[in-house]
């Protein structure tokens with residue numbers, strides 16, 4: 450003899466089973482921040498794009514996105530990022546090795562985000578980076594600029610937002626193009642953008658661009674730990 454439930458009850462039982470299964474499954478597959486691109490956060494992509502800048506064969510296509518609800522609009526933020534990456538005299542586009550172009554749709558080589566400290570931590574945290582609510586990061590194909598830093602600047606750049614903004618974008622994009630951390634090359638020298646300047650200038654003077662006016666790369670002795678340990 451087999452136990453049989455009335456048809457109606459069996460149906461409810463089946464529905465309940467499906468619901469329970471979905472909820473249980475959710476505990477392992479529903480991880481919105483595990484996605485490579487933080488689609489679940491509310492960001493808007495700056496519309497339009499730029500011409501290709503720089504003479505370098507290696508073209509980097511990038512998107513710019515700003516978190517929704519900020520006073521800085523995606524277009525305003527993009528204009529600053531474009532100015533930094535479009536600097537063919539002293540930016541990464543100088544030196545004839547790279548060129549950059551902003552687009553507003555995939556495929557891209559990297560995306561530059563302007564994000565609140567909380568969102569910065571969430572995005573960077575996906576990659577195992579601890580931004581502690583106050584620093585920027587570059588990881589995978591994402592460059593995340595922390596709104597707090599963007600507005601409050603860092604201590605050596607007080608009153609010089611343009612210079613700090615250039616430094617922040619050049620440092621993080623520097624990681625994307627494969628540059629590691631370096632140290633100050635000597636007393637009074639311009640601080641390389643790949644220095645973690647937030648930890649101190651070590652005798653160098655503030656600087657926000659990878660190349661000097663005369664086209665030489667502003668760099669310094671490599672920091673060994675930067676190749677092994679991901680640090681923002």
Ligand SMILES: [Zn+2]
Pocket residue numbers: 620624630645680681
């Ligand atoms: Zn760094």
